[in-house]
Every structure is written in C-alpha cells, then in structure tokens.
Amino acid sequence: MSKRLFNFCAGPAALPEAVLQQAQQELLDWQGKGLSVMEMSHRSDEFVSVAETAEQDLRDLLAIPDNYKVLFLQGGASQQFAQIPLNLLPDGGMADYIDTGIWSAKAIEEASRFGNVNVAASAKGYDYFAIPGQNDWQLSAEAAYVHYTPNETIGGLEFSWIPDTGDTPLIADMSSTILSRPLDVSRYGMIYAGAQKNIGPSGLVVVIIREDLLGRARATCPTMLDYTVAARNASMYNTPPTFAWYLSGLIFQWLKQQGGLDAMQRINDAKQQTLYSAIDTSELYSNPISPVDRSWMNIPFRLADDRLDKPFLAGAEERGLLNLKGHRSVGGMRASIYNAVPQAAVDALVAYMAEFEQQHG
Structure with missing residues (x-):
C-alpha cells in the first residue's frame, strides 16, 4: 500500500x-x-x-x-x-x-x-x-x-x-x-x-x-x-x-x-497557533501579516535568506511534507492547513523547521 x-x-x-x-x-x-x-x-x-x-x-x-x-x-x-x-x-x-x-x-x-x-x-x-x-x-x-x-x-x-x-x-x-x-x-x-x-x-x-x-x-x-x-x-x-x-x-x-464546526474550530485554532508560534519564536522564519489579520487556513512565511528556500523545500519533500512552496506572485513558503490536514502534519512541519534552523540558522 x-x-x-x-x-x-x-x-x-x-x-x-x-x-x-x-x-x-x-x-x-x-x-x-x-x-x-x-x-x-x-x-x-x-x-x-x-x-x-x-x-x-x-x-x-x-x-x-x-x-x-x-x-x-x-x-x-x-x-x-x-x-x-x-x-x-x-x-x-x-x-x-x-x-x-x-x-x-x-x-x-x-x-x-x-x-x-x-x-x-x-x-x-x-x-x-x-x-x-x-x-x-x-x-x-x-x-x-x-x-x-x-x-x-x-x-x-x-x-x-x-x-x-x-x-x-x-x-x-x-x-x-x-x-x-x-x-x-x-x-x-x-x-x-x-x-x-x-x-x-x-x-x-x-x-x-x-x-x-x-x-x-x-x-x-x-x-x-x-x-x-x-x-x-x-x-x-x-x-x-x-x-x-x-x-x-x-x-x-x-x-x-468530527463533531461539526465547533469541533473543527478547536482543531483549526490549535493548528494555526502551533505554526504561528513556531514562526514567531524563530530567528530564521517570519510572517509579515498583522497578527489580528492572520489567516487560519493559509500561512505564508519567509526564510531570512532566500538562498535557503531550495534546500528547505528539498528537505521538506524528503520528509514527506509536500507543496510548501509559496505562490509565484509572492515567493517564500506557504502552508495551507485546511480541515483535512491533521495536527500531526503541522507538528511534523514545525519539527522540521526547528531542525532546519539548527542546521542553517
């Protein structure tokens, strides 16, 4: 399988x-x-x-x-x-x-x-x-x-x-x-x-x-x-x-x-908090959006050095973290964490981001 x-x-x-x-x-x-x-x-x-x-x-x-x-x-x-x-x-x-x-x-x-x-x-x-x-x-x-x-x-x-x-x-x-x-x-x-x-x-x-x-x-x-x-x-x-x-x-x-949309709200809130927290406490990653206007579903982030984008994406794919490249009009990275994306996926992404920062930060 x-x-x-x-x-x-x-x-x-x-x-x-x-x-x-x-x-x-x-x-x-x-x-x-x-x-x-x-x-x-x-x-x-x-x-x-x-x-x-x-x-x-x-x-x-x-x-x-x-x-x-x-x-x-x-x-x-x-x-x-x-x-x-x-x-x-x-x-x-x-x-x-x-x-x-x-x-x-x-x-x-x-x-x-x-x-x-x-x-x-x-x-x-x-x-x-x-x-x-x-x-x-x-x-x-x-x-x-x-x-x-x-x-x-x-x-x-x-x-x-x-x-x-x-x-x-x-x-x-x-x-x-x-x-x-x-x-x-x-x-x-x-x-x-x-x-x-x-x-x-x-x-x-x-x-x-x-x-x-x-x-x-x-x-x-x-x-x-x-x-x-x-x-x-x-x-x-x-x-x-x-x-x-x-x-x-x-x-x-x-x-x-799953428990309807009240349950999905709790699940999605936890996911977005996990990822934004990892970005905000990092020196390598950043998100430019005003905190009160940040999306729960689509989270863009940039690396401090654009030259690290390709190795970041290559390492992500090796770990089974797919489609993180940002839209061509804005560049950087983007993680879309819709309803079907589990907390485990966000946790795996955050763990990889920390590992990558240790190596390249």
Missing part, C-alpha cells in the same frame, strides 16, 4: 483519508447498485438522494436559514466573479468591492467589465499585510452589493470580523475559509466557495444565496449563469459535476462525524 504524505497544497487540497477510502470502496459498485456513482444519471432517484443529502448536511453544518438557496454549480469561484454582477448588478449600477489581495483584485477586475465598481477600501496602503478597519471604508449609498474576500489564499490575510453593510447585501468569497469554523450565514446576502479547499475536489462551486436576491439577473445573462434557473432546477439544469458533488457530500458527513 502506498504511503500517504502530508499535503500542504493550497488547492486542490488535502482530502480526508477516511473519505478517500470510502470513495475507493464504493467506486465500482455504489451501495450494491452495480455501477459507480460516476456512471449514474444525475436525474436518477439514487443520485438525487446523494445530492439532497449533501445539501441537507451542509445546511446542518452551517445552520443555513430556510430563506437561503444552496446551489452546487460548475466553473469554480473565478466564474462567480462574472456571474455575480450578471445576476446582481443592474445595467449602469454600482457595486462596492474591498481589495485585500490577489483574489479580490481579480473579482474587481472582472466586475468592472459589467458595471461601475467602487473600491471602497484597499489593503494596498498596508502592503497587503493588514486589513483596513471599516471606519476607513468609503461605501457608496447606491451600491447593489458589497463584495469582499474574507480569506486571501495567496497572501494569508483574513478578516476576523464580518463587515456591517446595513441593508446592502454582503457577498463573500469564502473559498478557503468556509467550514473551518461556525459562521452566521444570516449576515450575508450571498456566500460562494470553490470546492477544492475545504469542501471537496475541484470542479464544483457552492453558492448560498438569500432568496430575495434571485430574479434580478440581466436580460443578457446566459441561462446557465442565472442563479434563478439553477435554483428552480435544483442545480441540475444541465448535467452537474456528479462525482465532485458526491465526494463533497462524503466530506460533509465526515465533518459531522
């Missing part, structure tokens, strides 16, 4: 081993039906049951109110950058966006193709190492919505608070933070998240949208991108990514078995 190593990839990311084993056991013959779940019609009673169970488990985990629709869509979070304004920004309308890093910048650039964008606040003045407080935001009274990225996967910058936008719908790209801890969904007009971090495999995006925001799509919005069409058809207007949906459902069940 092949050995499972510790995977710190930002996405597609680590999946729970128990889920992969269950999928492996069911791969050829799903629940005695004589075929794989990948081979089933998405309109069959069997797959509809898989889909409905996955949605209910997600609703249970996040305590999603009844007046929100849950959609399982294709295209990833990046497609949402266009889909949101097509559905929620009227022709000639205004939307507020908060710039805290690369992913929010991509959302701003795409939304600008469809209407007027007001960048109401930017972390650029802090070199993207801190989040501007809401007192410094310049929100526009006529905005159709306010969009922000609670956790910047690349830069490792995370909101520890939910913005207050009054009656203006708040929209959040939660791709790399959803399901890491409890969340008050009722504070949002819409939440969306690419699956390949804490939800499941790539190929799927989950949208949680308040019902009163449906029915606002532009006349020019493609049918496939209309949230109302997706909602009316239970996310099956066309053939959905069935295997990714099935695997995501297994992960929702696994999260329930």
Whole structure:
C-alpha cells in the first residue's frame, strides 16, 4: 500500500483519508447498485438522494436559514466573479468591492467589465499585510452589493470580523475559509466557495444565496449563469459535476462525524497557533501579516535568506511534507492547513523547521 504524505497544497487540497477510502470502496459498485456513482444519471432517484443529502448536511453544518438557496454549480469561484454582477448588478449600477489581495483584485477586475465598481477600501496602503478597519471604508449609498474576500489564499490575510453593510447585501468569497469554523450565514446576502479547499475536489462551486436576491439577473445573462434557473432546477439544469458533488457530500458527513464546526474550530485554532508560534519564536522564519489579520487556513512565511528556500523545500519533500512552496506572485513558503490536514502534519512541519534552523540558522 502506498504511503500517504502530508499535503500542504493550497488547492486542490488535502482530502480526508477516511473519505478517500470510502470513495475507493464504493467506486465500482455504489451501495450494491452495480455501477459507480460516476456512471449514474444525475436525474436518477439514487443520485438525487446523494445530492439532497449533501445539501441537507451542509445546511446542518452551517445552520443555513430556510430563506437561503444552496446551489452546487460548475466553473469554480473565478466564474462567480462574472456571474455575480450578471445576476446582481443592474445595467449602469454600482457595486462596492474591498481589495485585500490577489483574489479580490481579480473579482474587481472582472466586475468592472459589467458595471461601475467602487473600491471602497484597499489593503494596498498596508502592503497587503493588514486589513483596513471599516471606519476607513468609503461605501457608496447606491451600491447593489458589497463584495469582499474574507480569506486571501495567496497572501494569508483574513478578516476576523464580518463587515456591517446595513441593508446592502454582503457577498463573500469564502473559498478557503468556509467550514473551518461556525459562521452566521444570516449576515450575508450571498456566500460562494470553490470546492477544492475545504469542501471537496475541484470542479464544483457552492453558492448560498438569500432568496430575495434571485430574479434580478440581466436580460443578457446566459441561462446557465442565472442563479434563478439553477435554483428552480435544483442545480441540475444541465448535467452537474456528479462525482465532485458526491465526494463533497462524503466530506460533509465526515465533518459531522468530527463533531461539526465547533469541533473543527478547536482543531483549526490549535493548528494555526502551533505554526504561528513556531514562526514567531524563530530567528530564521517570519510572517509579515498583522497578527489580528492572520489567516487560519493559509500561512505564508519567509526564510531570512532566500538562498535557503531550495534546500528547505528539498528537505521538506524528503520528509514527506509536500507543496510548501509559496505562490509565484509572492515567493517564500506557504502552508495551507485546511480541515483535512491533521495536527500531526503541522507538528511534523514545525519539527522540521526547528531542525532546519539548527542546521542553517
């Protein structure tokens, strides 16, 4: 049997081993039906049951109110950058966006193709190492919505608070933070998240949208991108990514078995404290993010001498610590410690970091 190593990839990311084993056991013959779940019609009673169970488990985990629709869509979070304004920004309308890093910048650039964008606040003045407080935001009274990225996967910058936008719908790209801890969904007009971090495999995006925001799509919005069409058809207007949906459902069940999101919060808090403590007490490693704005899920760090990056990564791989190289836009290292990354992985990384510092510090 092949050995499972510790995977710190930002996405597609680590999946729970128990889920992969269950999928492996069911791969050829799903629940005695004589075929794989990948081979089933998405309109069959069997797959509809898989889909409905996955949605209910997600609703249970996040305590999603009844007046929100849950959609399982294709295209990833990046497609949402266009889909949101097509559905929620009227022709000639205004939307507020908060710039805290690369992913929010991509959302701003795409939304600008469809209407007027007001960048109401930017972390650029802090070199993207801190989040501007809401007192410094310049929100526009006529905005159709306010969009922000609670956790910047690349830069490792995370909101520890939910913005207050009054009656203006708040929209959040939660791709790399959803399901890491409890969340008050009722504070949002819409939440969306690419699956390949804490939800499941790539190929799927989950949208949680308040019902009163449906029915606002532009006349020019493609049918496939209309949230109302997706909602009316239970996310099956066309053939959905069935295997990714099935695997995501297994992960929702696994999260329930772990004790739900209260338990995941305790686990994830312990992991991030372990790693940040190792960085902060070191003379070789550093993290530039303001402590109050540090991400729990994506932890970038740099070595004091960039010439040590290659030997550090080579030694990590020898020890089964994979995918620690930082994003090409920022360099350095990055450890993504999503739900499926165990405390043992963080402990092994911290032990290696200490060993490397002893040798090279």
